[in-house]
Amino acid sequence: MRRGPLQEGESVLLIDRRGRRYPAVLRRGALVDMRGGKIPHDDLIDHDEGGTVTSTRGERFLVVRPTLAEYVLEMPRGAQVIYPKDLALILLWADIYPGAVVLEAGTGSGALTMALLRAVGSTGRVISYEVRDDFARRATRNIEQDLGTPANLTMEMRDVYEGIPAQDLDRIVLDVPEPRRVVPHAAAALRPGGVILAYLPTVVQVQQMVEALRASGAFGLIETIEGLVRPWNVDGLSVRPEHRMVAHTGFLVTGRRVQGREAAMPPAAESDSEEEPR
Ligand SMILES: C[S@@+](CC[C@H](N)C(=O)[O-])C[C@H]1O[C@@H](n2cnc3c(N)ncnc32)[C@H](O)[C@@H]1O
DSSP: OOSSSOOTTOEEEEEOTTOOEEEEEOOTTOEEEETTEEEEGGGTTTSOTTOEEEOTTSOEEEEEOOOHHHHHHHSOOSSOOOOHHHHHHHHHHTTOOTTOEEEEEOOTTSHHHHHHHHHHOTTSEEEEEESOHHHHHHHHHHHHHHHOSOTTEEEEEOOGGGOOOOOSEEEEEEOSSOGGGGHHHHHHHEEEEEEEEEEESSHHHHHHHHHHHHHHSSEEEEEEEEOOOOOEEEETTEEEEOSOOOOOOOEEEEEEEOSSTTTTOOOOOGGGOOOOOO
């Protein structure tokens, strides 16, 4: 999968000349129906992606496999997914690496789970907690449609506020309403030097999370960032930012598991630092 001719069961995206996107899962004998024009899936199966196909109304469509960023925006949702711009940041800010053992909560629709699975690779492991059975089932379907059945994923129906039985974790990534309640469990479950990251939509949650990390004495290098991605229109002389963008989504709060209150000291205030901005 993911390269070579398109196979039955794979996800594809059909994109028209105006950039409208039509996702489909390929099934022999089925039809994609787009505003009255039809394309038999059999015209796509066993063909390479990157080509075009013509509907019964004479419209041409580009056919590609969706990237992960495209797939998470098109897949069915239970819970709100993390947007691709934030997924991209999370992977580097939480320093997710091949072979890492990562705990995630909650699974939601599985968007972050998929990004983590790809980043840890076959030598790593993602353990994902979720409290809602319907969301866990939706996430499983979404993940399996894109990645098959990943051997490096363990999904558990578990309330992360009540504890983290897993130990010696490399990374903890949280997308739950009250991550501050996870801080004591994270302090016990993360290995020294491990990274905790919380994805948070509001400043109130950020303030509470940072205070909880500081108060625990178990975390240092606490940082908060927000990522803004502004797409541009580049068309002849019309070179300018797009009129619309996805503006606020969430903040990322990160910290490192350190040993002893001394190590958890907050860094010097910005005005005391001589470091140049990067
Ligand atoms: C915003 S969604 C997560 C979306 C997910 N990151 C994605 O990209 O698809 C938050 C999820 O956390 C789950 N949740 C809330 N509290 C939880 C808890 N205490 N333990 C585990 N999961 C929890 C919710 O049921 C929901 O599915």
